[in-house]
Every structure is written in C-alpha cells, then in structure tokens.
Amino acid sequence: MAIYYIDRKTGETREEIVAGDQFLQWLYRTGSGSFFLETLIKRKFFSALYGKYQDTGQSRKKIKGFVQSLAIDLSEAKIEDIGKYSTFNEFFTRELKPSRRPLCNQPEALISPADGRVFAWENIDIDLMVQVKGLAYTLADLLQDQALALAYSGGTCLVIRLCPADYHRFHFPDSGVPGPPQQIKGSYYSVNPLALHKIIRLYCRNKRELTVFRSDHFGDMLLLEVGATCVGSIIQTYSANQHVAKGSEKGYFKFGGSTVIVLFKKDRVKLDEDILDHTVSGFETKILMGERLGVKLK
Template sequence: MTIKYIERKTGEEVTEIVAGGKVLRWTYETKPGRFLLETIMKRKLFTKIFGIVMDTTFSKKRIQPFVRDLAIDLSEAQKEKIEDYQNFNDFFARHLKQEARPVCSKVDTLASPADGRIFAYENIDINKIVQVKGSHFSLMELIGDQQLALEYEGGICIIVRLAPVDYHRFHFPAKGIPKVAKRIEGHYYSVSPYALRRMTEIYCRNKREITELETDLFDRLLLVEVGATCVGSIVQTYEADKPVIKGQEKGYFKFGGSTTIIFIKKNIVKIDEDIINNTAKGIETKVNMGESIGKKLIND
C-alpha cells in the first residue's frame, strides 16, 4: 500500500515518503509484528526509553541522513545548520522562521494548527467519526466527557496528521482564551495510515491532551493533540486563561508522527472546498501551519 496526498500548492497527487515504512508495515501487517506491538511497542516504557535516547548528543548523528532521505528544507528553520542542534529532539522540535509560515490574516478565517495532511468531515455523528475510510471513533471516548461531546453533534471534525518529516510545533487556529489542557493517558500506537487502516479507534487508545479554546467568532473549539509511537512527550508551551492570537504557538511534539484534531460546533464554519472535496475522495490534503482551512459561516 502506498500513501498518497494532494499537495495543496500545486494540486498534484504525491506519494508520501514514509520514514520507517517497511518497519511500520511489518509491525501492523504481520503476526510477529503485531505481537511485538502489543507486548512492547505500544507501551509507555518503550517510547520513554526511545525519547531519552533522542535527547542524547549521540542521537545527533541521525539528523543528517534524516534530512537527506526525507528532503527536509532546513532553510526554513531558525537554525539552518545541522551542527547547531544539540540532539535529534532539538532538531525535531525545531523553530521555523516567522516568514516561512505566514498566518492567514482575515479575521473570519480558521488557520491550520500545524503542518500536515488533513481530512475534514462535516455534519459528524459524534458516535461514529471517521478515522480513515472504514474505521471510526467516538468523540465521547476521545475526550472522556459525554456532555461536552454532545455539543459537537452535527459539527465538524478536522484531522491534521503530522508525519516525521513535518515541522512538529502546533499552533492556535484562532484568537481566543484557552483553558488548561486535560491529559488522558493511553498507549502509543502509530498514527500512520498503515496503522489507522488496521486498527480502530487509535485516537481513543493513544495518549492525548484536550484543550477548550473559547473564541468570539467560532464559539468553543476543542483542540486535541494525540501522541504516537516514539512520541516521547506532548509539550504545551502556552499559558492557560490568557488571550492568544491566531497562529500563536500552543506546543510541540517530541520525536515521531503525531496528530492534531479540531472539533467545531454545528453551523459555525464552512471548510475550504478543496479540503472537503479531497476528503470525500478519501485522500488527504497537504497544508502548512497558518494556511486557511475554513471560514466563518454567515447565518441569515
């Protein structure tokens, strides 16, 4: 199975370069791989040890082949030279130059919270939200709050999947006041399409953090960050109960592919047509942090 997405800037269909693709397929598609996954790889200890290794100076030697093999453009980073990074996690959570990710300026637009590949679903059934085609999850199980989940019935779910190649800091999609992030412990399954197609409700099984963002234009947004295999930490860098602006940094992931999810109430936002059309075809759209992904719906 190849993983394809639409490059938004060009409209071209692109085959994704998957870091560790052969290992992922073996892990999720073979009996020995699944046994190893369930006994060792999904567990916190495995990811914690891996995260510790990625914090050592020894891990620095991984940066050069990673940049080369995945064709990462370091000219966008604040630190353009590999030797300026202390370890692999320092590189992985790198800051970009402000001009590399301009934030959509129109007040009534919603910005992508991260670089990644995006699916967007309208008029959602909160008990059966699409994870990928043929696989679903429950919002109540994801956030652990039935009453809050009910507020988003018939609303919108936006899933932004970050691959290891991507910039791994995540940002606020709109101006508002965020509450304290609620942490839910879980396992560390991969969020690669290889895994998402093989296992149901991965987002509800994995470690995750949920933040309510109170906004003037978009009502209350739910922002969810989901950890994954070898994601040592989800680090929140914002200050709760303090106003934030659109595009302001919210936090970052340490090593590994990860996911951010936005939930929007019904009749609030109209998602951009290209994203909706590609989602209907079962293919993700590659977006950058700060790009418009939707617009305030004007009700008569």
C-alpha cells in the same frame, strides 16, 4: 501500501515518503510484528525510553541521515546548520522562520494549527466518527466525556496528521482564551495510515491532551493533540486562561509522527471546498500552519 495525498498548492497527487516504512510494514502487517507491537512498541515505557535517547548528545548523529532521507528543507528553519543542534529532539522540534509560515490575514479566517495532511468533515455524527474507510469511533470515547461530546453533535471535525518530516510545533487556529490541557492516558500506536487501517479506534486508544478553546470568531472549540509511537512527550508552551493571538504557539511534539484534532460546534465554520472534496475522495490534503482552512459561518 503506498500513501498518497493531495498537494494543495499544485493540486497534484503525491506519494508520501514514509520514515521507517519497512519497520511499519512489519509491525502492522505480519503476525510476528503484531506480537512485538502489542507486547512492547505500544507501551509507554518504550516510547518514553526512546524519547529520552533523542534528548542525548549521541542522538544528534541521526540528524543528517534523517534530513536526507525525508528531503527536509533546512532553509525554513531559524537554525539552518544541523551542526548547531545538540540533540536529535532539538532538531526535530526546530522553530521556523516566521516568513516561511505567513498567517492568512483575513480577520474571520480559520487557519491551520499545524503542518500536516488533513481530513475534514462537516455535520459530524458523534457516534460514527471516521478514522479511515470502514473504521469508526465515537466522540465520547475520544474525549472521555459524554456531555462534552453531545455539545459538538452536527459540528465540524479536522484531523491533521503530522509526519516525521513535518514541522512539529502546533499553534492556535484563531485568537481567544485557552483553558488548561487535560491529559487522557493511552497507548502509543503509530498514526501512520498503515496503523489507522489496522487498529480499531486508534485515536481513542492513544495518549492525548484536550484543550477547550474559547475562540474569538468560532465560539468554543476543542483542540486535541494525539501522541504516537516514540513520541516522548507532548509539550504545551502556552499559558492557560490568558488571551492568545491567532497563530501563536500552543506547544510541540517531541520525536514521532503525531496528530492534531480540531472540533467545532454546529454552524460555526464553513470549511474550504477543496479540503472537503479531497476527503470525500479519500485523500488527505497537504497543508501548512497559517494557511486558511475555512471562514466563520455567517
């Protein structure tokens, strides 16, 4: 199953380079793989153990092959020389040169909180949230809070899927005051489209962290980071209840593909039409942290 997305800069349809594609095909498309997935791979101890290995000196041997197979642009990184990383996770969570992720300077613009591939929906039905075509989940199930879900009925939802090749730090999409992160326990399925087409209510079943963010231009919004297979940790680096600037770092994912979900209340933001149009057509749009995704609704 090939995965295609729209490159926002060029408008071209591109095929995604999938890390571990054959392994994922086996896990999510065969009976033996499914058994292995349910008995081992989705469980916390497997991802925790694998994550710990990525923090060892032995893991640094993987960096060169990882860079080559996924065509990672090292010129973006603050540290370009892979020999200077002591572990694989140190490379995976690498910081980028600020000049390579300029922030949209429009005062009332919403910026992307992460690099990735985005789906976007306006006027959401909280009882029929879209995972992929034919599969849905409820917002209350995702948030584990019925009252909070009701507050976002008719609002806007962004789902940003990070691939292993992407920059894995996530940021605040506006200035404002973030509350403390709330951990929601769960499993560790992949967030690759192969898994999204196979596992019902996947986002509601995986480990995730929820932050209520009182933004300066869009009111209260919800920021969720969803873990995935081999994501050893979701690390929050911000200080709760202190004002943050637009684009400042919120945290990072250790090894593995991951997802950031952003939710807005009704009539708070107008998303850019190209992203909405691509979603209707069934394509994710490739975006970079700091890019404009929409503007404050007047």
